[in-house]
Amino acid sequence: MSSLSVSKSAKDTALLNRLLCHDREALQQIYDTCFPMIRALVKKNNGLEEDAEDIFQETLIILLERAQSPNFNLTCRLKTYIYAVSRHLWLKRLASAQRQLPLADGLAEWIPVADDIAQHEEYDQAFRDMELALSELGEPCRSLLEHYYVLNKSMAEIAEIFGYTSSDNAKTQKYKCLMRLKKIFFSLQGRTSNPFTKP
Amino acid sequence: MDMRSEWMDRIHRYLQGEMDAAEEAEFIRLCEADAQLRRWMEEERQFIHALKAGFHRQWIKESFASQSQARLRSHPGSSFIRTGKEWLAHIAVAATVALLVSLVAFWSFNQWYIRPNKMGYVDLRRAIDNIQRSQYALMNDMHHNGRPPINPGTYGGSGFLISDNGYLVTNYHVIRNADSIYVQDNKGNAYKARMVFQDPATDLAVLKIIDSNFCMNGALPYTLSASEAPLGEQVFTLGYPKDEIVYGEGYISSETGYRDDSTAYQLSIPVNPGNSGGPLFDSKGRIIGIISGKQGESDRIAFAIKATYLKAILDSLPNDFNKRAILRTHVTKNTSHPDLHNNRVALLKQLKDYVMMVKVYN
Numbered sequence: 001m002s003s004l005s006v007s008k009s010a011k012d013t014a015l016l017n018r019l020l021c022h023d024r025e026a027l028q029q030i031y032d033t034c035f036p037m038i039r040a041l042v043k044k045n046n047g048l049e050e051d052a053e054d055i056f057q058e059t060l061i062i063l064l065e066r067a068q069s070p071n072f073n074l075t076c077r078l079k080t081y082i083y084a085v086s087r088h089l090w091l092k093r094l095a096s097a098q099r100q101l102p103l104a105d106g107l108a109e110w111i112p113v114a115d116d117i118a119q120h121e122e123y124d125q126a127f128r129d130m131e132l133a134l135s136e137l138g139e140p141c142r143s144l145l146e147h148y149y150v151l152n153k154s155m156a157e158i159a160e161i162f163g164y165t166s167s168d169n170a171k172t173q174k175y176k177c178l179m180r181l182k183k184i185f186f187s188l189q190g191r192t193s194n195p196f197t198k199p
Numbered sequence: 200m201d202m203r204s205e206w207m208d209r210i211h212r213y214l215q216g217e218m219d220a221a222e223e224a225e226f227i228r229l230c231e232a233d234a235q236l237r238r239w240m241e242e243e244r245q246f247i248h249a250l251k252a253g254f255h256r257q258w259i260k261e262s263f264a265s266q267s268q269a270r271l272r273s274h275p276g277s278s279f280i281r282t283g284k285e286w287l288a289h290i291a292v293a294a295t296v297a298l299l300v301s302l303v304a305f306w307s308f309n310q311w312y313i314r315p316n317k318m319g320y321v322d323l324r325r326a327i328d329n330i331q332r333s334q335y336a337l338m339n340d341m342h343h344n345g346r347p348p349i350n351p352g353t354y355g356g357s358g359f360l361i362s363d364n365g366y367l368v369t370n371y372h373v374i375r376n377a378d379s380i381y382v383q384d385n386k387g388n389a390y391k392a393r394m395v396f397q398d399p400a401t402d403l404a405v406l407k408i409i410d411s412n413f414c415m416n417g418a419l420p421y422t423l424s425a426s427e428a429p430l431g432e433q434v435f436t437l438g439y440p441k442d443e444i445v446y447g448e449g450y451i452s453s454e455t456g457y458r459d460d461s462t463a464y465q466l467s468i469p470v471n472p473g474n475s476g477g478p479l480f481d482s483k484g485r486i487i488g489i490i491s492g493k494q495g496e497s498d499r500i501a502f503a504i505k506a507t508y509l510k511a512i513l514d515s516l517p518n519d520f521n522k523r524a525i526l527r528t529h530v531t532k533n534t535s536h537p538d539l540h541n542n543r544v545a546l547l548k549q550l551k552d553y554v555m556m557v558k559v560y561n
Contacts, residue, residue: 057260
């Protein structure tokens with residue numbers, strides 16, 4: 001492996017890490033570099049602009065969910081991974097609409113993303129429930145949890161941002177918010193079959 | 200259950216990678232020994248994983264919903280724009296936030312940025328109170344010249360013409376927050392004016408008279424001085440601390456202004472609220488500055504912005520502004536006659552037609 005490709009993969013990892021803590025610039029960068037080819041792929045294969053956008057959003061959600069787990073390993077360029085996931089998702093959608101056209105590019109053989117997508121889809125309903133639970137949670141709880149778990153802020157920083165007198169107070173507040181979220185989430189989970197166990 | 204909640208904070212700190220090495224080693228050791236703790240940890244790990252994934256879903260969707268029209272979609276070739284109701288809500292929220300932010304920014308800018316807002320520095324715009332209003336109303340009646348507003352305005356200052364087509368300079372602090380601006384010459388004729396340039400940093404503003412019946416007879420009787428005036432230079436000013444034009448005389452007492460501000464002169468000259476924006480002339484009748492403020496506790500210590508800073512903004516003015524009129528080096532009018540400089544009374548008779556009262560309504 002040449003030094004050039006090492007630095008490129010390091011750049012991709014850095015970009016992915018920025019994306020994981022919801023950096024808008026990183027998202028813009030990925031959109032600018034990746035969306036045109038997804039759009040071309042979808043439009044060339046019986047899709048509309050909206051389909052391309054849906055597929056791209058879905059791809060990013062899967063990417064983020066997969067990438068946050070510690071054993072995720074990017075084995076190719078980020079751009080390629082995104083393309084492969086989008087392509088897979090689009091093929092599946094075509095298949096379900098029974099208008100499948102073969103995409104004979106041999107990509108599936110050398111970028112195996114099927115596992116990642118399958119793993120994501122196993123818990124997809126849980127993630128959707130969580131999304132709903134988070135929007136039902138209300139503020140400041142939602143933002144507080146976001147700052148801690150996604151934006152990786154320390155309790156001291158959170159205390160300052162949200163105006164708590166000490167990081168211990170912020171911690172207590174975070175605990176209460178988490179408990180409330182769990183309550184909402186597991187009650188939503190109760191309505192659907194779920195892979196999560198109730199504590 | 201209580202046992203579990205006691206452990207939860209530690210589990211979450213471990214999973215977020217917040218523990219230091221020693222604490223982490225200790226925690227891993229505890230986990231290895233305790234099957235119950237390992238089960239809890241696995242459940243929390245799954246929950247946090249779902250929590251983050253839920254946040255990711257929200258973030259991606261929000262970014263595309265609220266940002267895509269403005270930024271994400273700006274990529275060339277994507278001309279498709281959705282106009283569904285769900286987008287409108289996001290756009291409305293974004294627009295409201297943008298509006299609030301700009302209002303707050305504007306407010307705090309006005310509160311803190313402008314430079315006369317310093318301890319001990321008093322800017323000289325005049326608040327016109329009720330007594331002054333009534334005097335003023337009488338004066339308007341006497342002049343009877345048509346349309347000038349009956350209301351004397353909320354604040355007043357001074358200004359002076361810098362072109363033959365109605366451009367005039369005053370202080371930014373005089374016209375800030377103005378809803379409408381009128382200027383009035385020493386004969387009592389009022390004209391509607393519009394702000395065409397403002398620079399809060401130097402505290403300068405340029406107005407343009409937009410009344411069609413404004414007409415100036417002849418060239419400006421003064422120019423901008425090309426150089427800085429020396430210490431001790433004899434200076435004089437004209438301004439409107441009251442409804443009639445007022446002459447004041449003094450000297451440059453320091454080449455720097457309030458707190459060593461090198462953009463201003465310190466003067467020993469009597470000025471009062473209403474003098475702000477008035478011209479500062481040197482002994483030869485050239486403009487060397489713009490009166491802007493005084494030191495609070497003193498009646499004679501005043502400050503004027505150096506004319507160089509006025510010169511610097513002339514290029515930013517609209518195209519129909521002719522800067523040759525104010526920058527020309529040779530005064531061609533009879534004001535250049537040496538006798539006139541020796542005769543201050545005759546000179547002032549010339550100059551006072553070009554110094555105007557600025558009235559601000561808000």
